[in-house]
Amino acid sequence: MPEFNAPLRDMRFVLHEVFHGPALWARLPALAERVDADTATAILEEAAKITGQLLAPLNRSGDEQGVAFEAGAVRTPDGFRQAWQTYRDGGWVGLAGNPEFGGLGMPKMLAVQFEEMLYAANCSFSLYSALSAGCCLAIDAHASDALKATYLPALYSGQWAGTMCLTEPHAGTDLGIIRSKAEPQADGSYKVSGTKIFITGGDQDLTxxxxxxxxxxxxxxxxxPKGISLFLVPKRLVNADGSLGQSNAVSCGSLEHKMGIKASATCVMNFDGATGYLIGEPNRGLAAMFTMMNYERLSIGIQGIGCAEASYQNAARYACERLQSRAATGAQDKERIADPIIVHPDVRRMLLTMRALTEGGRAFATYVGQQLDIAKYAEDADERDAAQRQVALLTPVAKAFFTDNGLESCVLGQQVFGGHGYIREWGQEQLVRDVRIAQIYEGTNGIQALDLLGRKVVADGGQALAAFAAQIRQFSATEPPFRQPLLNALDELEDLSQWLCEQASRDPNAIGAASVEYLQLFGYVAYAYMWSRMAAVARDALVQDPAFYGAKLASAAFFFERLLPRTLSLQASIRAGSASLFELDAAQF
Structure with missing residues (x-):
């Protein structure tokens, strides 16, 4: 059975040395009283134990057993209920939640690293927690004080769980055409009716x-879209004293049978005049729901990083043990019948690609978490606004680029194993199946790309991009390693962005034709920024730990020499324009 060991040393490097989390928290009063470097380190160490020792051992068995649907109720795999009890007893659901209602109030910079561990250890289990955390975020941001007081404490404690019900059989991306209805009642509640599909954790036996x-x-x-409202609908009604009352008119109609994440219950949910309560203002529900959706998009992006890390760990161990053929430079282990496959250039290419993409993603996720912390907790309004604009710009990149790279890394890990990668017992084929959904749900990566280019760059006039670029140039003035290739890539991105703004004014298809490649190019530039920052710290600290910091510098060099040049082909593809996409009539496809 594959093992998972959280990459604590690398997480501390990113959190403490590259992005100086403790220094940031110390100047944000709301965080200063809750967390410091020692607290963060202790939390990560405990998180490593619970993910590696409790959740990872349930990953394969949960996949093989899956969830069951019996007599209208969902049963999770063996061991999940007991694991959830231990998980909730540790306060993990409310790690970053509002302390006023029982959350621990930890910074997002720390939470994203915990989420990575969760997804690396057990994707299916993680989703029950992730949806609850996102649900809490939306309630805390938009619900009435009464609803917060009634529902948040039990959600943060893990006694209850949350879901997000958007998609309908006929309405996915185009939520404006949903048919679910809410009828107002004399007591201020609503009767909600409709069918929702693809609902993660729509029913389960954990809570x-x-x-x-x-x-x-x-x-x-x-x-x-301007006619959508958001409602809180409990499975069981809650009495005035907080105790549970009768069942609401909510039921699970069926379970989806999926390619992966088989231990996560993906439900068809029926609301048949169920009692619900309005969250936020009437007809403003989509804006309120986006509070949760944007959280989930970053979280699902981190699913890609977590799966990639698990794949890398498995593949690296295997490559150091599997004996096949001799090194091109001659036998490296003459006492054995063959050398371990780690000596072969192509195996190293695959492993280094996985490592560079995963460590770059970890740094970028922590950076986005840093911006979220500033946007939420900074005392200066201008600083909060600037950080929020960066979050809006970078969230679609994080969701799509992390998950695209997650699939690439899981497939590469499978390839390192050769035929054994296709066999269940090694765990690689499950990672490929589990990570694949991350490119699809919470807004497909194509939709993320349209959001980035269409809304966050072109419609914005490039202002948010200019602020991000200015930050990179300011950092580059410190003469970091790989400064010139970083600046060259940034110049490409800015020139191409300007060109696309001009094209969009003439060609209605320009944005749609270029968006996916544009997001990929943006992602590589962002990772180049992350790798240059990491390399600068590693260079200055090399003598303290030559093995760790030397490996970081070597991985950075691989990224800049072998992966960043991918931007050149992306640039050429984008500049080809939209014409070739429309040469065929629909009937010719």
Whole structure:
């Protein structure tokens, strides 16, 4: 059975040395009283234990057994209920939650590293927690004080769990055409009716109650996205004293049978006049739900990093043990019948690609977490606004680029194993199946690319991009390693962005034709920034730990020499324009 050991040394490097988390928290009053370097290190160490010793051992068995649907109820795999009890007892669901309602109030910079461990250890289990955390975020940001007081403490404690109910059989990306309805009642509640599909954790046996956040339309709602409202709909009604009352008119109709994440219950949910409560303002539900969706998009991006890390660990161990053929430079281990495959250039190419993409992603996730912490906790309004603009710009990049790279790394890890990578017992084929969904749910990566280029760059006039570029140039003025290739790549991105803004004014298809390649190019530039920052720290600290910091510098060199040049082909593809996409009539496909 494959093992997972959290990369604690690398996480501390990114959190403490590269992005100076403790120094940031010390100047943000709301965080200064809760967390410092020692607290963060202790949390990561405990997280490593619970993910490596409790959750990882359930990963394969959970995949093989899957969830079951019996008599209208969902049963999770053996061991999941007991694991959830231990997990909730540790306060992990509310790690970054509002302390006013029982959350621990930890910074997002720390939470993203915990999420990576979760996904690396057990994707399916992690999703129950991730949806609950996102549900809490939306309730805390938009619900009434009464709803917060009633629902947040039990959600943060893990006694209850949360879901996000958006998609309908006929309405996925285009939520403006949903049919779910909400009828107002005399007591201020609503009767919610409709069917939602692809609902993660829509039903399960881990918690006493499930709190659904449901998009629906009021009777007099305007057409389209501007007519959507958000409702809190519990599986079981909650009495005035906080105890659980009777079952609500909510039911699971069926389970989806999926390629991966088989221990995660993906449900068809039916709301048949269920009692619900409005969150936020009428017809403003989509904006409120985006609070949760943006959280989930970053979280699902981190799913790609976690799966990639697990794949890398498995593949690196295997490559150092598997004996096949001799090195091109002559036998390296003359006492044995062959050399370990780690001596072969192509195996090293695959492993280094995985390592460079995963460590770059870890740094970028921590950077986005840093911006979220500043946007939430900084005392200066201008600093908060600037950070929030960066979060808006970078969230689609994080979701899509992390998950694209996650699949690439999982497939590369499988390839390192050769035929054994296709066999269940080694764990690599499960990682490929589990990570694949991350490119699809919470907004497909194609939708993320359209959001980035269309809304965050072109519609914004490039202002948020200019702020990000200015930060990179300011850092480059310190003469870091790999300064020139970083600046060259940044110049490419800025020139191409300007060109696309001009093209969009003439060609309606320009944005759609270029968006995916553009997001990829943006991602490589962002990773180049991360790698240059990491290399600068490693260069200055090399004498303290030559093995660790030397490996960091070598991985950075590989990224700049072998992966960053991918931007050249992406640039050529983008500049080819949209014409060739429309040479065929629909009937010719």
């Amino acid at each position: 006493d109650n499930i709190i659904h956040l449901v998009l629906a339309k009021l009777p007099d709602a305007p057409a389209g």
